[in-house]
Structures are given as structure tokens and as C-alpha cells.
Amino acid sequence: MSEFNLNDTLRxxxxxxxxxxxxxxxxxxxxSQLHRPSPARTQPAxxxxxxxxxxxxxxxxxxIGFAIGSWHSxxxxxxxxxxxxxxxxxxxxxxxxxxxxxxxxxxxGLNLILSDHEDIPSAAPLYxxxxxxxxxxxxxxxxxxxxxxxxxxxxxxxxxxxxxxxEGPQFAWSSTDRVDAKGGFKIQARQxxxxxx
Numbered sequence: 001m002s003e004f005n006l007n008d009t010l011r012x013x014x015x016x017x018x019x020x021x022x023x024x025x026x027x028x029x030x031x032s033q034l035h036r037p038s039p040a041r042t043q044p045a046x047x048x049x050x051x052x053x054x055x056x057x058x059x060x061x062x063x064i065g066f067a068i069g070s071w072h073s074x075x076x077x078x079x080x081x082x083x084x085x086x087x088x089x090x091x092x093x094x095x096x097x098x099x100x101x102x103x104x105x106x107x108x109g110l111n112l113i114l115s116d117h118e119d120i121p122s123a124a125p126l127y128x129x130x131x132x133x134x135x136x137x138x139x140x141x142x143x144x145x146x147x148x149x150x151x152x153x154x155x156x157x158x159x160x161x162x163x164x165x166x167e168g169p170q171f172a173w174s175s176t177d178r179v180d181a182k183g184g185f186k187i188q189a190r191q192x193x194x195x196x197x
């Protein structure tokens with residue numbers, strides 16, 4: 001195989017012949033190309049979906065921020081209404097099937113607590129709200145789950161009368177027996193309607 005030499009190849013190549021009409025028309029073609037406006041630059045196609053997702057995420061953050069800001073400025077009734085929203089519960093459970101341990105709302109905002117495995121049985125959600133005089137915390141959870149709420153580590157259970165029992169170290173409360181909680185806590189708890197998927 002011989003070595004390629006560009007100079008020799010170019011010397012041997014013939015100059016292409018052009019017709020006299022080509023050379024007469026050539027200046028007009030160059031001039032028309034110079035006066036033609038440059039094509040408008042468009043954004044790459046991948047940019048628009050990212051912008052749409054970013055705008056949607058920003059809107060979601062704004063709505064959640066507004067809801068939490070309203071919660072801080074109003075009574076605890078708003079927290080109950082926000083957390084008891086069937087659509088919020090249904091969509092959260094659909095996104096994380098059998099993994100949602102609790103949805104909490106407190107002074108840190110709205111939080112989702114998930115299990116590492118799909119081991120949370122389907123059951124009617126339970127609503128629990130605890131106020132310690134200064135701050136209120138609310139949670140949606142399920143029977144048998146252990147949660148931290150108002151500085152207490154509690155196990156939440158449902159009883160045979162559709163009531164809610166809160167049990168922890170040196171702490172017991174029942175919604176059906178109306179046992180007062182120690183420590184001056186004000187507690188509201190109830191079983192919500194089952195959520196259908």
C-alpha cells in the first residue's frame with residue numbers, strides 16, 4: 001500500500017470546467033446570499049419541556065408555601081382541612097403504595113414520612129392533632145405506626161369503636177374514653193373515611 005501524498009494528488013487533479021453562464025450568474029448569487037437575512041435562532045426543542053417542568057414545580061412550591069403560610073397565620077382548623085383533604089391523601093398513597101407511614105404538618109412545614117419497604121398495610125387513615133399550648137402538630141397516619149409528634153414518640157392505634165389510641169412512654173390517650181393527656185397537651189384524633197384508589 002502506497003503512502004498518500006496530498007500535494008501530488010492536488011497537482012494531478014483537474015480544475016472543474018464551468019460554463020460561461022455560471023460565471024455570469026456567479027456575482028448575482030453571491031450578492032443575493034449576502035443580502036439574505038440570517039435565519040432566526042430558535043431554542044432547542046429540549047429546552048421547552050424543562051421550562052414547563054420548572055414552571056410547574058415553581059407553581060407547586062408556591063401553592064404549598066401559601067398553604068403553609070396560611071396555616072401559620074390562622075387557627076389549627078386549616079391544618080386539619082389541608083391534611084384531611086381526600087385528594088392529597090389519595091394521590092400521596094398512589095405515588096408511594098404501601099410505603100406512606102405519615103403525612104405531617106408542623107412548624108417545619110408539610111412532611112412525608114416513608115417506609116423503606118412496601119410494608120404498610122392498607123387501612124383507613126387516622127388524623128391526629130396535638131397542641132402543647134404554643135404550637136400545634138397534625139399528622140395523617142395509619143394504625144400501628146410509630147410517630148414523633150409534639151416532642152413525643154407515640155404509637156398510633158385504632159380501636160374497635162373507630163376511635164384512636166395514642167400510646168407512648170408514660171403517655172396514654174384515647175379518643176373514645178376521653179382520657180386527658182399529661183403535660184397539658186390538647187389532642188384531637190379521629191378515623192377518616194377509607195381512601196379508595
